[in-house]
Amino acid sequence: MTAAAADGIGAVEVSAVPDETGPARKLHWPFAIAPIRVVAPILVFLLVMGLWTIASHFLIPQESRFLLPPPEAVVSKGLLDATARTEILSALWSTVQIALVGLVIAIAVGVAFAVLMSQARWAEYSLYPYAVILQTIPVLAVVPLFGFWFGYEFSSRVIVCVMVSLFPVITNTLFGLKSVQPAEHDLFSLHGANRWQQLLKLQLPAALPAMISGFKISAGMAVIGSIVADFFFRQGDPGIGRMIDVYRQRLATEQLLTALLLSSLVGLVLFWIFDFLAGRVDRAHGKRAGA
Template sequence: MSEHEPGSEPVHGQVETDDEEDKAGKGAALWTYIAPLITFVLIIGIWYLISYGRMDAVRRRTALPAPHTVFEDGLLVWEDRKGLKPILEALLVTSRVALIGLGISIAIGVLLAVVMNTAKWAERSIFPYAVIIQVTPILALVPLIRNWYGFGISARVVVCVLIAIFPVITNTLFGLQSAKEGHHDLFTLHHANWLTRLWRLEMPGAMPAFLTGMRIAAGGCVIGAVVGDFFFRQGEIGLGRLIDNYQKDTRIPELFTATIVACLFGIAIFLIVGWISNRTLKHWHESARNYT
């Protein structure tokens, strides 16, 4: 008599398929980390190729120094007026401006979106001006901002808000208006007032779109903080002003270092907001499950 009941033998084909799927999953996960590393190495290689293959010593020093020169003269130097120390001090100023601008953009943007969501006439009255702010070049507004807010930190914050507020408005408004008609009918059946409808139906449904807008606005605020430094130079020195000074003084390694730090700051802000989005939407919305 057989020791195994009929059908109790392991299905070897299924086991092999599961093993293959596990190996494929591990390979894909490993490639997720290897591919960016390969891209980074290629970029550094192209940088070296252009610096040493296409430029003489003078142009290499004044236009495109080699990566190791940027590392040695920019990242490894720590002095009061030279190297990484003044860059990090400027980063603190720029980050403060960017975060204040982001907070104001979120507050005003959400408020305007809620107002526009209450009635069609409100949307038609406000939204065109939001579009005008978005499409107007900041350079055209610099003289007005200078006359109203001076040359200091406040003017830089205004630049951040002007750049970042539009994605908050549009994404939040889209999310508020995306609630299903059947859900609205259910709230109407229970005689819910507009505040209950907003708080319990429209705002939860708008969270994915709002957080997407916040990610876009976060990047815009970093751009606004750096750009604002170029035009409004009174007060504490930010990254934009420092980059401009390095360019005028032909301190190219430090110029590259400050630019790289600004890029890393923008990436960090984007990732932090993305992490907040992922934690907020976790377990109940597909966008969080697909976010990496």
């Protein structure tokens, strides 16, 4: 902090001294969480459970209640029943494995393609249209083809996950890499940095927030891709997709809802993980900017 002398002769540099009497420095998540971030989701959850209970008990006739069983029935028959719980958790683990492998491959391939396109304009013009086309292809239309070409087990399901979750990684990473200002490139060039050094020390660090945003989107899409692939591929270890179809045929709505909710929870956990990483990256960028 700079303070001017009273007689106007000059200025004196005064070191900023932390105020010991001021408010304590705020801790960041997960060390401290604002109450609203905990209370608000809980209130919404209780509201949804209340509306669900009212609809099941009072709005739906007794003979049709199997279409929307109350929450306590879902918990008792889907989670507390040992046979159903083991069956659903085993299928969920198979779905999670495929989703994670597909997500990792999509991140690696998507980042590699985005880096290539950011380094050469001809590569962007050549490859990016096909990335857009990949996003617009109906997944349900190509799933049988993957089964014909690659079989109906693990590898085909992973390919579906990669196909579904690849585009957000490419788009967000490319956007982050191209967001670096020309003046920053000029500064690095002035100090003798070559293109590889600029990529590693300038573009990739600057692109991290956008990249993680793409990862968050792709995480949920990878879970969806794994469920869709398992729904159509009837070989190998059964996943949530196949169990959903089995419960649909049995009219076992309690187990079906349990499978849906648990698979949604997997996508939510992956989103939280990348959201936590995004917060760490943002704070690191803030510290560097302050320095």
